[in-house]
Amino acid sequence: MPIPPRTGVIARSLLRENAYQSIRDAIVDGTLQPGERLNDIELAQWLGVSRTPVREALAKLEESGLVQTKPGRYTMVSPLDVRAARSAQTVTAAMHELAVREAVPVLTDDEIAAMQDANARFAAALKAEDVDAAIAADDDFHGITVAAAANPAVRSVLEQFTPVLRRLERLRFSSVSARGSVALHDRIIELCAARDVEGAAAAARDNWMSLDPRTDFGLSEE
Numbered sequence: 150m151p152i153p154p155r156t157g158v159i160a161r162s163l164l165r166e167n168a169y170q171s172i173r174d175a176i177v178d179g180t181l182q183p184g185e186r187l188n189d190i191e192l193a194q195w196l197g198v199s200r201t202p203v204r205e206a207l208a209k210l211e212e213s214g215l216v217q218t219k220p221g222r223y224t225m226v227s228p229l230d231v232r233a234a235r236s237a238q239t240v241t242a243a244m245h246e247l248a249v250r251e252a253v254p255v256l257t258d259d260e261i262a263a264m265q266d267a268n269a270r271f272a273a274a275l276k277a278e279d280v281d282a283a284i285a286a287d288d289d290f291h292g293i294t295v296a297a298a299a300n301p302a303v304r305s306v307l308e309q310f311t312p313v314l315r316r317l318e319r320l321r322f323s324s325v326s327a328r329g330s331v332a333l334h335d336r337i338i339e340l341c342a343a344r345d346v347e348g349a350a351a352a353a354r355d356n357w358m359s360l361d362p363r364t365d366f367g368l369s370e371e
Contacts (some may be wrong), residue, residue, distance in 0.1 A: 164198050169206035171196055176215050176226050177316045178281075187216065187224045188348040213309050217318075229317065234360075237313035242357035244303045245291060252297035253341050260323075261342050264293050268334040275328060280319050287318075290334055294341070294353070314360065333359060 173193065175181045189203045196203065209222055210216040214233050218224045227233065267290035274282035295304060333356040340349035 164180055164202040165205045168192075168198055168202040169209050171173050172203075172206050172211075173210060173215060173283075173312055175314050176210070177322045179316070179319065181226050183226050183228045185226045187226065189224070206226055233313060234317055237310040238357060238360055240310050241307060241314055242354045244306050245294070245357055246350045246354035248298040248300065248303050249337070249341070249353040250346055251303075252294040253344060253346045253349050256294070256297050256341055260297055261338060261344050264290055264334075264338050264341070267293065268331060268338065271334065272331045275331070282289070284315060286317065287330070314357075318360070329359065330356065 172181070172187075181187070187207065189200050189207065192202045192203045192207075207216055207218070214237065215227055216224060217227045237289055267286050271290060272284035274280075274286055295307065326362055333352070337349055337352045337356060340352050
């Protein structure tokens with residue numbers, strides 16, 4: 150039996166996902182500013198794809214709260230908003246609490262050592278005021294327990310809501326207030342190494358709930 154053609158099947162899925170990731174990352178890193186109008190033709194030209202995967206990506210980004218649309222009028226990058234930040238923060242904290250609770254019993258010594266390494270890189274990046282490296286190291290740190298938990302529902306929810314916080318954390322990680330996150334990470338590592346499931350889970354939740362959208366990010370309640 151001849152192999153069926155693959156044209157337009159996997160390719161479209163990859164185009165949609167690549168468009169989503171590229172636009173999402175541009176919003177998170179500030180290339181696309183809060184309140185900036187988005188034109189699907191211009192985005193398609195920038196990404197080198199058709200308008201269809203761009204439109205699909207924008208619809209997914211709207212579900213995540215990173216994009217706002219008014220049909221027939223505009224599509225724009227969502228403004229920084231304290232209520233949206235708090236909603237994303239609560240959900241993200243709960244998911245990391247669950248991930249750590251499920252991960253601690255199965256974490257290996259190598260994985261705990263990897264958490265220590267990631268936190269050391271995180272601390273060094275903060276000291277060097279390298280925000281991109283700090284975010285990457287922070288992702289690596291929390292990603293270890295998420296991977297160990299092997300819970301696809303947790304991973305799916307985090308993929309949706311973490312970018313909302315990451316665009317705000319770029320502001321925090323460029324300030325001295327971020328230094329406290331290193332100590333919070335150390336506490337999580339200590340409790341994970343001690344196999345203290347409840348303590349580590351609570352510490353993970355406290356880590357994410359330590360962010361204050363008003364104090365850390367200068368957002369005002371509307």
